Amino acid sequence: MFTRTFQQSLPIALASRRTISRASSSQHSLPAAYYRGGTSRAVFFRRDDLPRERSQWDPIFRGVIGSPDPYGRQLDGLGGGISSLSKVCVVGASTHRDAEVDYTFAALGVKNADVDYSSNCGNMVSAVGPYAVDSGLLATPKVDAESATVVVRIHNTNTGKIIHATFPVVNGEAAARGDLAIDGVADTAAPIQLDFINPAGSRTGKLLPTGAVKDTFDGIEATCIDAANPCVFVRADDLGVSGTLTPDEISTTPGLLSKLDCIRRQAGALMGLASTPEEVPGSVPKIGMVSSPVPGGSGRAVDLVVRALSVGQPHKAVPITVALALATAARLPGSTVADVTSSTPVDPAGITIGHASGNILVGATLGADGRLEYATVFRTARRLFEGRIFWK
Template identity: 60%
Template sequence: MLAFLDKRAASYYRGGTSRAIMIQVKDLPTDKSQWDPIFLGAIGSPDPYGRQLDGLGGGISSLSKICVVGPSIHPDADVDYTFVSLGIKNTHVDYSSNCGNMTAAVGPFAVDSGLLQVTEGEGETTTVRIHNTNTKKIIHARFPMADGEAASSGDLAIDGVAGTAAPIELQFIDPAGSRTGKLLPTGNAIDVFDGVRTTCIDAGNPCCFVQASELDVDGSLTPQQIDDHLDLKDRLESIRAQAAVKMGLADSPSSVPGSVPKIAIVSRPDASAAEDVNLVARAMSVGQPHKAIPVTVALALAAGAKTPGTTVSECVLQSDGDGSAMVVQHASGTLTVDADFDESGELRSANVYRTARRLMEGKVFWK
């Protein structure tokens, strides 16, 4: 007997170095307990082969995502945005974090789908105020318009994505304490897990950072080299799980969500790095080495760079500029984060530039 096929209105967008199915909340059941099977079926999980061939996923964490967008009742926002991370070989449906890369697609999707009406003319820009329900934080997305929709063509290139597209400026307002309420959730600049000094920071998403030298590895490992280094991956996951418990994100290591905290290896730029690079990082995402770097990890790195005594600040190569922007070298190139701190050292906002593009709109089927 054939399985019953159902469908929902949806769009498919690239946001930064990620892709996701975009769905308006009005097109989903009002009972949120019914969402998980829809999302898993649409993305193609679980897939024991790890390819998600029977759905719109791509077999890696940055391509196994759903974004739900709808009107907001938050006084400082135009839309609510809920990010969902889907397991690939399993049925994990994770609402515990935000995706900074897919945040870049939320404003364009809200405009393109008619959820928001804007009056800006050709070549002008619009700003969409986004309330991320996962972290309860506000993000401003500013992007150009063309023919009444979000512009897709432009001259901004971001490392990890081929070609160029229209720039999208993302300003994360008061990003510290997204899940724990504190920039340093453990109260310490450094904790020690499995004998490795670790900095736990919550800015954009909860993250933990360890130095390559303390893991006896090269900080410039490729994602494939990390994937092949099973002992390293096991060590990182053990540290991440212990950090999660100490950060108050889980009651035990076995109950730690796959998506938070993020963990990354940091190191000081060497002679082979570009002249303007301040820091080298290799990030993990749901147990896999990230091909580039999650935007929220870059936000946390910017915060850690300005926080004395962290594993991040020890690795930062200071530039001759004003120190507000930091260039992070990741596995596919670099990403610049412009962090704004007040006189007392509090993180007020952080800015990054991304691109996004609508790839498809219509109906997504699942079974």
């Protein structure tokens, strides 16, 4: 009797459970795309598809990326468990007279609920122009018929700065195939030239926000500079570590990450990014350890070496904005970066920077008054998918 009653009631119970499940499992969705830009990846939204109120963006971004995740994997979203894969970009029609599109960047914490709009992402900028073309946001992009390239002028709303992206197009879409290889990314792709126009003073309005080429924090000399993003650079030797540590070695060196973050927060407060070190955001200033090239070392020749951190994690390569700030600081006599930079450039076109995955060449053009007029890097990007993205 009991068995028969149980078996008879089981389908009813399961049906009831399925009904409840269907009622409670309805998900939200929006049109979106997923792009690799440089050595990063991000979910892209058109601004018009998002709620008008910015305060409603954060829970959407957390849901699609999978943050916060106490396991650090972001398995329930499109993040990848590290800062360079935990990003969202919003692109829309420009509000700036010198640009075709607006681009807003959001960096999301992996294990925490932070959604940080305080900085730009130079790697993801490389995908903004292709996204604008691919998504039809630019209905009639200005194409050079002879070279089949398009120039998209981008207004980064996080910093108020303008970036020009120049890249090839094929049949009205951003080209994917090409011969440019960048360290940290497998295979080659079409080149994207990024010109950061007048990048100095992105957040503080000054190239040297503290008014000094060097400051000292906890007995460690540092150069605080604002070019593309606020950054602070310390010499690895002064911290008693090798400048060629791997990202994993940085993470496992006792006390190193906490020491660097303490310096970063003090620098951020002195740069005017917050009233106190405790209030300094996680994404800026970014901090990097610099060192001189190792004579006869393995790999290609470089002018200086950096190990950068992004949102508290050792970067697998180098954030583009950090590379731009490094190239600028390398030209400032007396800075911690100039102290370790080779006096004879590997490539006369700019500064060649060694990072954890290889190197990058950054061109910096200075005016007659010594002001940084623009900085140039070459990256690649690729559309990975487009469609609708779901979150609970």
